[in-house]
Amino acid sequence: MSSERVLYNCDRCPAYCCSYPRIIVNKTDVKRLAKHFGMEVEKAYKKLTKKGHEKGEVVLRHQKDEHFGTICQFIDPETRGCTVYHARPRICRDFPGTKRCGYYEFLKFERMLLEDPDYVSTTNSE
Ligand code: SF4
Ligand code: SF4
Numbered sequence: 001m002s003s004e005r006v007l008y009n010c011d012r013c014p015a016y017c018c019s020y021p022r023i024i025v026n027k028t029d030v031k032r033l034a035k036h037f038g039m040e041v042e043k044a045y046k047k048l049t050k051k052g053h054e055k056g057e058v059v060l061r062h063q064k065d066e067h068f069g070t071i072c073q074f075i076d077p078e079t080r081g082c083t084v085y086h087a088r089p090r091i092c093r094d095f096p097g098t099k100r101c102g103y104y105e106f107l108k109f110e111r112m113l114l115e116d117p118d119y120v121s122t123t124n125s126e
Contacts, residue, residue, distance in 0.1 A: 004099055005099065006099045006100075006101075007099050007100050007101075007104075008096070008100065008101035008104035008105075009104070012104075013080075013101075013103070013104055013107060014067050014068075014080045014120050015071065015072075015075050015080045015081075015082070016068070016103035016104070016106075016107060017092075017095055017096070017101070017103050018071050018072040018074075018075050018082070018092075019065065019067075019068035019069070019070065019071045019072070021059070021062065021070070022052055022053070022057070022059050023059055023060040023072055023089065023091060023092065024052060024057055024058065024059055024089075024091055025049060025058050025059065025060060025089045025091070026058075026089075026090070027041075028090070029089035029090055029091075030044050030045055030048070030049060030058070031044075032087050032089075033048055033084060033087050033089075035087070036084055036086075036087035045058070047061075048060060048061060048073070049061060060072050060073065060074070060089070061073045063075070063077075065077065067120055074088070
């Protein structure tokens with residue numbers, strides 16, 4: 001396990017990264033989600049995903065969100081936590097992949113400008 005300290009705090013963020021419209025999933029991700037929900041893989045594709053903008057791209061469906069316009073359907077709107085955490089796609093496990101998170105930097109910047117450390121961004125990233 002890496003001991004590198006990260007410069008973001010997910011506990012102080014309303015899951016900004018989960019508002020990204022292109023949460024791309026592959027077959028392994030969809031199979032894992034299908035197993036999690038006890039449904040057929042085909043049904044999981046239909047119910048949980050949709051076509052992305054790029055050819056062959058499959059992305060997670062969104063739900064409406066008070067902060068970002070829309071957000072991944074698996075976010076709990078109250079706790080802002082991932083409701084499929086143990087079955088979440090690879091891309092979610094890997095993000096941000098560096099010690100800094102760009103979304104968090106932006107959120108910190110907005111909070112600093114507004115002099116409100118509790119400010120939650122209302123930027124619609126769609
Ligand atoms: S946007 Fe960054 S800080 Fe916020 S939940 Fe995602 S990884 Fe964590
Ligand atoms: S699956 Fe979970 S971690 Fe991934 S985008 Fe959706 S809510 Fe966020």
